[in-house]
Amino acid sequence: MDGNSSSNFLPQNDKRLSVFLRVRPPVGTNAENKSAEGSISTIEIVADKNATSSLPSTIRTYPPLNSNAAKVVRSGNRHAKSSVSSSKSFNDDGSTDSGNDGSSAEVRGVKEYSYSGIFGPNSAQKDVYDNVAAPLFQLGESALLFTLGVTNAGKTHTVMGSGFEKRKKTGFGQKVQANDGADPTPHKDWGVIPRSLNHMLSRINDLNKQSCPGPQLQLYMSYLEIYNENIYDLLPDKTKKEAVKRYPGDGPPALKLRESRRGRIFVRGLAKHPINNVQEGLELAREAKNNRHTASNNINANSSRSHSICQFEIAYFQGQEPMKTNGDDSECETDDESVCSGSSSSSRRNSRRKSTIIWIVDLAGSERSKRTGAMSHTRHQKEAALINASLMNLMRCLREMLNHQPKKRGGVAKGGVVPFRESKLTHMFMNHLTGPAASRTSMIVNVNPAADDYDETQHVLGYATTARSVTVSAVDYNRKCRALAKESNVKLKEEVSHVKSLAKKLVQKISPKKRKGAPESKPEAKRQRSNTHRAPFPAHGIKQFGSTNTTSSINTRMHAHASKSVQTGNIEQLQQLREERFILNQTVEELEQQLQSCEAEVREEVVATMNEQLEENKDWYESKIVELKEKVNILQTSNTMKQRTIDAQNEHINECEEEMKRMRDDYEAHIEDLNSNILKLTSDSHAEKETILKSHKKDHDQYRRLEAEAGALRHQTQELRTSHSVLLSKYNDLVASMQHKEKEDQSALAPEKENASNTHGHVLPSPSYKKLPRERCSDVASTDCCVDIISSPKKKRGGWFMRSPAKVGAQQSPSVGK
Numbered sequence: 001m002d003g004n005s006s007s008n009f010l011p012q013n014d015k016r017l018s019v020f021l022r023v024r025p026p027v028g029t030n031a032e033n034k035s036a037e038g039s040i041s042t043i044e045i046v047a048d049k050n051a052t053s054s055l056p057s058t059i060r061t062y063p064p065l066n067s068n069a070a071k072v073v074r075s076g077n078r079h080a081k082s083s084v085s086s087s088k089s090f091n092d093d094g095s096t097d098s099g100n101d102g103s104s105a106e107v108r109g110v111k112e113y114s115y116s117g118i119f120g121p122n123s124a125q126k127d128v129y130d131n132v133a134a135p136l137f138q139l140g141e142s143a144l145l146f147t148l149g150v151t152n153a154g155k156t157h158t159v160m161g162s163g164f165e166k167r168k169k170t171g172f173g174q175k176v177q178a179n180d181g182a183d184p185t186p187h188k189d190w191g192v193i194p195r196s197l198n199h200m201l202s203r204i205n206d207l208n209k210q211s212c213p214g215p216q217l218q219l220y221m222s223y224l225e226i227y228n229e230n231i232y233d234l235l236p237d238k239t240k241k242e243a244v245k246r247y248p249g250d251g252p253p254a255l256k257l258r259e260s261r262r263g264r265i266f267v268r269g270l271a272k273h274p275i276n277n278v279q280e281g282l283e284l285a286r287e288a289k290n291n292r293h294t295a296s297n298n299i300n301a302n303s304s305r306s307h308s309i310c311q312f313e314i315a316y317f318q319g320q321e322p323m324k325t326n327g328d329d330s331e332c333e334t335d336d337e338s339v340c341s342g343s344s345s346s347s348r349r350n351s352r353r354k355s356t357i358i359w360i361v362d363l364a365g366s367e368r369s370k371r372t373g374a375m376s377h378t379r380h381q382k383e384a385a386l387i388n389a390s391l392m393n394l395m396r397c398l399r400e401m402l403n404h405q406p407k408k409r410g411g412v413a414k415g416g417v418v419p420f421r422e423s424k425l426t427h428m429f430m431n432h433l434t435g436p437a438a439s440r441t442s443m444i445v446n447v448n449p450a451a452d453d454y455d456e457t458q459h460v461l462g463y464a465t466t467a468r469s470v471t472v473s474a475v476d477y478n479r480k481c482r483a484l485a486k487e488s489n490v491k492l493k494e495e496v497s498h499v500k501s502l503a504k505k506l507v508q509k510i511s512p513k514k515r516k517g518a519p520e521s522k523p524e525a526k527r528q529r530s531n532t533h534r535a536p537f538p539a540h541g542i543k544q545f546g547s548t549n550t551t552s553s554i555n556t557r558m559h560a561h562a563s564k565s566v567q568t569g570n571i572e573q574l575q576q577l578r579e580e581r582f583i584l585n586q587t588v589e590e591l592e593q594q595l596q597s598c599e600a601e602v603r604e605e606v607v608a609t610m611n612e613q614l615e616e617n618k619d620w621y622e623s624k625i626v627e628l629k630e631k632v633n634i635l636q637t638s639n640t641m642k643q644r645t646i647d648a649q650n651e652h653i654n655e656c657e658e659e660m661k662r663m664r665d666d667y668e669a670h671i672e673d674l675n676s677n678i679l680k681l682t683s684d685s686h687a688e689k690e691t692i693l694k695s696h697k698k699d700h701d702q703y704r705r706l707e708a709e710a711g712a713l714r715h716q717t718q719e720l721r722t723s724h725s726v727l728l729s730k731y732n733d734l735v736a737s738m739q740h741k742e743k744e745d746q747s748a749l750a751p752e753k754e755n756a757s758n759t760h761g762h763v764l765p766s767p768s769y770k771k772l773p774r775e776r777c778s779d780v781a782s783t784d785c786c787v788d789i790i791s792s793p794k795k796k797r798g799g800w801f802m803r804s805p806a807k808v809g810a811q812q813s814p815s816v817g818k
């Protein structure tokens with residue numbers, strides 16, 4: 001707001017867009033990460049050694065291990081070159097890689113970015129305002145300040161801040177105010193908007209007091225939001241019917257964006273509220289904040305779902321107080337071409353009015369639906385998609401502007417249309433990014449240094465680097481210089497008129513008529529005057545008039561001389577004053593000539609710019625018309641085809657419907673049959689199941705009985721075995737005794753035998769042995785001598801025989817089987 005700070009703001013050699021960076025205190029965005037790795041800072045602010053300004057301008061970013069960038073770097077795809085090249089190289093996003101040898105992935109992933117100025121995590125709201133906003137908001141200059149960043153990066157904190165909200169109602173419904181704005185000292189948490197209000201109002205009040213009863217200034221405030229590509233008034237004029245009328249949806253009507261004949265872009269019907277004190281302004285800011293579309297998501301409990309634009313208009317009224325809108329008692333006005341174009345119609349205003357517009361924009365945060373959880377909600381998904389689309393279009397515009405710049409000195413710029421009109425946001429920004437006002441545009445990029453946000457932050461930083469590379473083009477820059485010249489001309493004009501009035505007063509004071517006790521005869525005065533005109537005046541002590549300091553010194557001197565001369569009546573002093581007056585007159589004439597030539601130049605330039613813009617607009621509209629005509633033709637030709645196809649499709653649909661009906665009937669009948677079959681089968685299977693269960697029970701009982709029998713048989717067999725072994729031992733004993741007896745018998749019978757043989761001539765067979773039957777010989781040969789001696793009737797008769805294993809097995813099988 002101070003005239004003298006303008007020169008500090010944009011260095012004459014810096015023609016680039018102003019981009020500032022604000023790093024918020026690190027905080028993890030994922031709920032589970034809030035205190036863990038997610039909140040580790042990934043940004044380092046580099047102290048500039050050769051810094052000319054008080055703000056650092058370079059940062060370094062370090063990729064956390066879980067970021068996409070780190071993964072890419074680790075895989076060695078991206079920076080394969082940089083690992084062996086020099087310490088710095090430019091990337092696609094405009095950043096530079098840092099690191100001396102690039103030997104490790106961590107080192108290779110580090111990037112450096114430079115901007116106009118950087119505010120660290122501990123920066124105060126005041127620092128941001130004093131360094132960015134205050135120099136930008138000059139009386140008589142339209143300006144744009146906007147914030148950009150991912151969600152939860154601190155955009156709303158920077159633009160709006162806190163500390164001016166009303167406290168909730170306390171007992172008995174009484175309201176207590178936290179800071180009602182009556183205090184001229186801004187609260188430490190106030191953001192750019194409340195601070196601007198405070199600053200502008202104090203400056204306007206000062207100037208109004210100084211210039212009273214001359215031209216007066218009035219501050220107006222408006223607030224709008226771009227939500228889902230529609231513009232809504234956040235501070236509608238409540239007295240107007242259409243503002244309070246609710247549409248079938250649930251909001252006020254959307255407003256239209258318009259371009260005036262002079263190329264000014266404005267929102268038709270936007271309410272403008274006159275602000276006379278800070279409290280009024282804060283009240284409106286609070287209301288707008290409450291009316292804005294916000295929602296809670298996984299990352300930010302109060303996330304903005306729209307781009308909000310706060311508009312301050314400083315109107316200059318020559319001669320009269322600002323008037324209220326015709327036709328109602330409202331203090332509110334609406335933005336309209338007739339009002340804002342600078343030449344209001346006489347029917348609406350008696351006073352001559354000019355205005356300056358300042359926009360402070362809080363853009364909605366770019367976001368990934370996956371992280372914010374917007375995917376679960378269709379409305380939020382749509383909002384997020386439209387927010388991202390409009391931000392992408394802003395990016396496209398900046399890239400196009402960059403492409404249109406000549407790459408080398410003296411090079412040729414690429415032509416083409418920058419797609420400003422493709423979204424409401426860029427359309428509104430158009431004049432602030434290209435025209436002379438581009439020098440009065442600043443961008444604050446908010447970033448969260450948390451590891452969670454690393455990948456998205458890189459995207460935003462790349463965005464900001466592109467914006468920073470956009471230069472205010474040579475034409476625009478010249479326009480800006482001419483605008484500055486025009487401004488200084490206006491100042492000069494004011495100074496000239498001031499000097500003129502002083503000179504007039506002086507002349508009146510030193511006029512011989514007015515001087516008592518020092519009368520001057522008319523002829524003498526005439527002679528003196530004619531001498532003054534003719535005489536070649538020495539230039540002792542009188543400098544060329546041209547600067548404010550010179551003017552004031554001359555004024556002071558003139559005052560001093562005048563009073564001295566009036567008091568003393570010294571003729572010489574008088575003569576000197578006349579000489580000075582002559583020189584002043586000459587200077588005034590010179591300045592007027594300069595002014596005229598400047599004005600002519602400015603007019604020419606304005607005409608040229610207008611023509612350029614008109615040509616641009618004409619080209620754009622013509623190309624659009626051709627495009628649309630082509631589309632219409634294509635649509636018309638394809639329409640008949642489509643109609644035929646539609647008829648055929650309709651017929652087909654009817655057929656299909658009939659077929660479907662028939663099939664449905666068939667199916668229904670079939671289903672009925674099936675149902676009855678199922679019922680029958682169910683009852684059958686039930687009966688069968690019962691039968692099976694019964695037979696199973698019977699079998700089971702039988703099995704139990706057989707098992708019991710087998711047990712008894714096993715027991716019996718065991719007993720038989722023991723008795724068998726006893727019998728066997730007895731038998732063996734018996735055999736042994738028999739053999740022994742036989743031997744004794746044989747030895748006793750030997751003499752008898754001899755006698756008998758001698759008597760009969762043949763030997764008698766032994767009575768104790770019996771030959772095996774013929775067919776058992778094979779059994780004995782094939783078995784491994786499984787000899788079993790069973791007590792049998794034959795044994796009782798004193799015989800014994802061999803049994804085959806087959807027979808043994810067959811005899812033992814009942815017990816083995818069980």
Ligand SMILES: Nc1ncnc2c1ncn2[C@@H]1O[C@H](COP(=O)(O)OP(=O)(O)OP(=O)(O)O)[C@@H](O)[C@H]1O
Nearest residue numbers: 024025151152153154155156157300303304364365
């Ligand atoms: N520099 C800062 N210092 C202290 N707190 C901050 C800072 N920046 C942001 N915050 C806090 O972080 C929270 C989120 O900030 P804010 O709402 O401004 O984010 P945003 O970028 O506007 O998000 P969105 O785009 O979702 O609206 C707020 O509670 C805010 O107070």
